[in-house]
Amino acid sequence: MLAPGSGAAEHSRLAIVLAFAAVYVIWGSTYLAIRYAVETLPPLLMAGVRFIVAGAILAGLYGPRSTEKLTAAHWRRAGVVGVLLLLGGNGLVCWAELTVPSGLAALLVATMPLWMATLDWAFFGGPRPSRAVVFGLLTGLGGVYILIGDVPLGGAGADLGGTIALLCACVFWTVGSLIARRGGLPKSTLLATGMEMLVGGAALVAAGLVMGEATRVNLAAVSWQSWVAWAYLIVFGSLLGFTAYVYLLKATTPSKVATYAYVNPAIAVALGAAFGDSELSPRVVAAAAIILASVVLILRSARPAGKKQAQG
Secondary structure, three states: OOOOOOOOOOHHHHHHHHHHHHHHHHHHHHHHHHHHOOOOOHHHHHHEEEEEEEHHHHHHOOOOOOOOOOOOHHHHHHHHHHHHHHHHHHHHHHHHHOOOOOHHHHHHOOOHHHHHHHHHHHOOOOOOOOHHHHHHHHHHHHHHHHHHHOOOOOOOOHHHHHHHHHHHHHHHHHHHHHHHHOOOOOOOHHHHHHHHHHHHHHHHHHHHHHHHHHHHHHHHHOOHHHHHHHHHHHHHHHHHHHHHHHHHHOOOEEEHHHHHHHHHHHOOOOOOOOOOOOOOOOHHHHHHHHHHHHHHHHHHHHHOOOOOOOOO
C-alpha cells in the first residue's frame, strides 16, 4: 500500500497544501472521533462496519478502472495486511479508547516509528538502527513510561490495560505495513486499500461477534454523537484522509509526508483538551514533548541519504 514519491512540479501548490491540511487535521481528529463513537457503539463492530463500508466504496470505484486481473494471491496478501492493520491495529485502538483518552491514545500510537525501526531490522532485513535511532527509541520509551509510570509530574497516568493494547496495536500495524512493503498487492494503491478494508473489516466484525458485542448493540440507545463520529470516520478518516495521503506520496517527497507522524498527536492532544476528553496536565505535556522529539529524531536519522523512504 505504498507509492513512490515523485516531483511536485506538476502538482498545484494549493492542492498540496490542502492535502497536507487534510492529513494533519483529519487523521489527528480521528482519535477524538473514535472516542465519541465507542461511547455508545461497541468498538470492534463499529470499526468493522466502518471499514466494510469504506472498503466497498474504494473497491467499487477503483476495481472497474483497474486493468490488472485480481488473483487469489492478491486477496490473500490483502487479507493478511488488512487483518494486521485493521483488526490488530485499529481494532485495538478503538478498544483501548474505552479507557484511554483520545490525546493519550494518539501519543502512544506516535511511538510507531520506534517499532518500525526495530522490527524492520530484527525480522525483515532492514538496516541496523544507528546510535541516533537507538537513542530515539530509548527516549520514546521514556516518554511512554512518563505516561503510565509513577512519575510525580501531576495528572493521572494512562490506564495500563489500554496502554498495553495501544502498544500492541503499534506492533500489529508495523508488521502489517512491513508485509505490505514486500509486494503481492494490486498495483492500484486505492484498490488494494479497499480490499484490505473489506477483509480487515470482516475480521473486525467476526471478532466483535466472538467477543459478544452483538448483545450490546441497542440502536435506540446510540447517541447522535456516536452516529456522527462513525460517519466522520468513514467519510473523512477512511476516504478523504487516505486519498489525500496517497496523493501526497505522489506529489511530494515521502520524508515530508512523514511529518504527519508527529503532527497528528499534537492535533489529537489539542482537540482532546479542547473538548474535555483529555487533561492537558504537566505529565501529558512532558510525555508529548519527549515522544514527539524521539519520533522526529528517528524519522530524520533512519532516512537513508539520497534515497526516498517509503511510508507505511
